[in-house]
Amino acid sequence: MPPSEHAEALTGNQSLIKRINSAAILRLVRQEAGLSRADLAKRSGLTKSTVSLLVQELIDEGWLCESEAPVSNAVGRRPTPLQLDPSRLALLGAEIGVDYLNVVACNLQGKLLGSCQQPYSPSDLGSTLTALAGLIAQQDASLCAQGWRVLGISVGVPGTVDVHGHRVGMVPNLGWHHQDIEQPLCKALKRAGVRQSPVKVLNEANAAALSEYVFGTGAQTNSLVYLSMGIGVGGGIVLGDRLHLGHDGTAGEVGHTVLQLDGPPCRCGSRGCAETFISQRAVSLDITGTPDPVLPIDELARRVAGGDATAVAAARRAGRYLGMLMQNICNMLDPAVLVLGGPMVQLGPVFLDAARECFAGLQARYAFHTTEVRHCRFGINACAVGAAGAVLHEALMA
């Protein structure tokens, strides 16, 4: 809702005021655990009494809890530090991978409460959603039995999703094209016995970006780009505390930015895309000389670690192009943080050092700072944990 609409509504709508202010308090505590009520009043601009009232409600509802007050010899009552309550509200996140389904349950701090994976073969959308709903139902039941309240469910998919999260555009590795997904997913969940919860669908790299943004970062990071490198290459962009989806939801498709004019053909129909240099498919092709089958990432990592000359050269070459892509992302977007994730990071220093070296060599001299580059914190769970994070993010951005 744009500010204007707030303004008038707010003068007469106490419950809307409360919701907006509560979300703001939660955002502050998420950014920096340990803030006291007085800190929150100072940072939010709200009065201390308003903050106290809202904090009490958030504690009652399971959002916040008081952590241990720091021991001190000073006279007087010490302020009580607050944090997101890790013990009552749960988030469900899922990933539809190319050859597996993954469902995780997290608490508000991003700690894993449970997970289940299932290998599967690419299939039609309906069967996939039925299988996924079964796994979600399993986690949901387990959470309920332990007394958790589930806030919502979110699913990451390896392809483009429209800005509303209603439809997938193209999911090349699963063969889905322009199909409704949100409604079929809701129905499948209902059939599987999952009680009505908010459901959200998003691109896998966007989900992974939220894993880092919602659970992995400190107070200062309001912009972040996540690079998801596996069979393909995708990207997720958080700018100004929001996922940047673009005009129609396809922003962040950095795997199909072009790194070489008239370069190698890409599955997308174009040529010279980043994906044709940096992906598992590209490294495998470099080593075997044939596009199929793509060697498993474990196999590639083993060969590189073992010093196989062809594999090392292929990983280094991919790394150099990764450095080029990193530079292009940073020059275009100037994010605070760039996160490297996906199976390809298993190629280790041979790949990643080549990337950092190339990136450093390309740095322009005009920048005020250098973007912080770091590795993904949630490994193979990045997408599913980020999908869970999307549920929390949605609630906090209310």
Added chain:
Amino acid sequence: MPPSEHAEALTGNQSLIKRINSAAILRLVRQEAGLSRADLAKRSGLTKSTVSLLVQELIDEGWLCESEAPVSNAVGRRPTPLQLDPSRLALLGAEIGVDYLNVVACNLQGKLLGSCQQPYSPSDLGSTLTALAGLIAQQDASLCAQGWRVLGISVGVPGTVDVHGHRVGMVPNLGWHHQDIEQPLCKALKRAGVRQSPVKVLNEANAAALSEYVFGTGAQTNSLVYLSMGIGVGGGIVLGDRLHLGHDGTAGEVGHTVLQLDGPPCRCGSRGCAETFISQRAVSLDITGTPDPVLPIDELARRVAGGDATAVAAARRAGRYLGMLMQNICNMLDPAVLVLGGPMVQLGPVFLDAARECFAGLQARYAFHTTEVRHCRFGINACAVGAAGAVLHEALMA
């Protein structure tokens, strides 16, 4: 101010409510001239009586005016269309170019009320600002004599500017490095006799992006990328109705995204930057075989238009790389609109058709839409008009 802070402030602060709601009304009218009070009530969510009160105040203050009511034979009073008042409030915008200073005065609809240019040789910051302040004072005096009220002054510079607009980072063509600019500019304006107005400094491509966003676009465009191609190549990015400045203000430096690993050396210290393929400098080098002097754009355009084979080949090559850059921008950001601007567009169809052809050939198959590509509307005044637009933008985003 984040929503939370609004909420409480608003309950007790009628003047803040009024300011926010007034800005919202102005944004709606800017997006679509001709809206009636009833339309505004519907779109803003405000009551009709509130809208009527605010509109009357905005008319009294010179922001809005009523245009002719459409003639109709229907019974009853016709709603009166509203528009930004073109006749009372003025905006001053300036550009510090590489070899010229340009100052324009615009009305709220972006119509030029006056302008003055002055050639100059790159000089130290102080002398440049003194010369610029003289030109601004001239325009300011002329506006005042005609009864205009000046809302503010904004200046575009050909280099990086920090997020606050206080300092320049690197302005390679003028030899400025990490210097304060806002305070010296304010002082120079004061010395030149310009009455106190808000002053803002921004990167030239960011300013040019605002020229298109604030004055050139329709209701549906909330994301836009502007490509400024001249001696160098810069970019300005508008996302979610705001300039995207990045973590430290250097976002949009698309001229230094890398289009070829180990490519030609760039002035920035890197290699293979877009600027080494797409700029006036690149085309000139391609034609003459020497980096200095860079042929004037008129000379390049004349040779290309005249069918000089070397010049045509150079323009085509630059165009192909422009297509590649366009593709990279669209894949990363998915903007609604991409605007091509700067002196290089004078190379005409040979250059631009090559770009569009290459861009079309690189389009991936997964997109939901194709970004609208169009040419800059304000020609050589793009930066100065956009700087003037920045003044209006700042007021409307209050």
